[in-house]
Amino acid sequence: MSNSILTYRYRLKDATSGKHLLRMAWACxxxxxxxxxxxxLAWRRHKHFLSAFDLINLCAGAGHALGLHTDTLSEICQEYARRKRQCHKIRLQWRSRKRSLGWVPFKGRCIRLRDGEIAYKGRRLRFWSSRPLGGTVKTGSFSQDACGHWYVNLQCAVETPGVPLGAAEIGIDLGLKNQLACSDRPEPYSRENLTRKHEDALGMAQRAHKNKRVKAIHARIANTRKDWAHKTTTQIARRATLIVVGNVSSTKLSKTRMAKSVHDAGWGQLRMLLEYKASKLGVTYCEVNEFGSSVTCSACLSKTGPSGLSALGVRVWTCTHCGSLHNRDLNASRNILRVGRDTLPGIPLCQ
Ligand SMILES: [Zn+2]
Incomplete structure (x- = not known):
């Protein structure tokens, strides 16, 4: 058995708690x-950065006046210091009600949980208990989405089985037409382009300046994409013992005419979910440089495949060197698996 941190997210119920949460978000x-x-100020006067510890000391005693728990104050200070270290900036963006979505962090010990109810600072908030909570709550937060709905996110330490459920070694090629092609499965996982599906409705709402409707459509697209990504990655992680993914990046492709498809594919989200689910099930996960994976023949390793932008439409090709017939995505995923096995020294070759 090994320990891992999982996040459970529940939608809050009470329409009346919205006002209370907004007030707390303002305090945060x-x-x-x-x-x-x-x-x-500290940087201008003394040329030194304040640490999270300094900030917590400076905020001491403010919790009572603001109606926040002391742990919430220290969580905010720690998060501020962490963000600042990441961004390398003297000053971060201001948080205001218009500019940022509501956020109230807390530690596990400032809340009490009872079937479908969470108590924080003497106030009970109800949520839809969509799935049972596992493990003990370490930290968490209340957060708001663009539509104004509130959620509670609970980060729990969960004991996970150290042995993977499946035995397959899977190389994964992330693509645009087929979002995920697995080396152990002839049919790729694919879904329709959601941005294109809702394009007309979105355009109409935008031209009519119906901001609420625009937000709702965006939320619908994001939810559908997330739901599909969760279901697919769970299926993959359950039958795997090794997952190797190509490190394809959307940064360069987002400047071409494929930008809409690239944003719709959500490669970053898929990789994040695969890594998270792999760690949950004790599956080995690695990312490799996928350069040349689609032009290399997975049978004889000669570079005989179709290359260049014009060859993107070629789905099936025959290797001129060894004569084997390849499906473009499946071949790429097999190459990715091979590169992954070569870079991971601990895994014995069995194929
Ligand atoms: Zn070949």
């Missing part, structure tokens, strides 16, 4: 902006 923004201002 105040703390964040105070951290921002005071660390800028």
């Amino acid at each position: 923004n105040t703390v964040w902006n105070f951290c921002n201002e005071v660390s800028l």
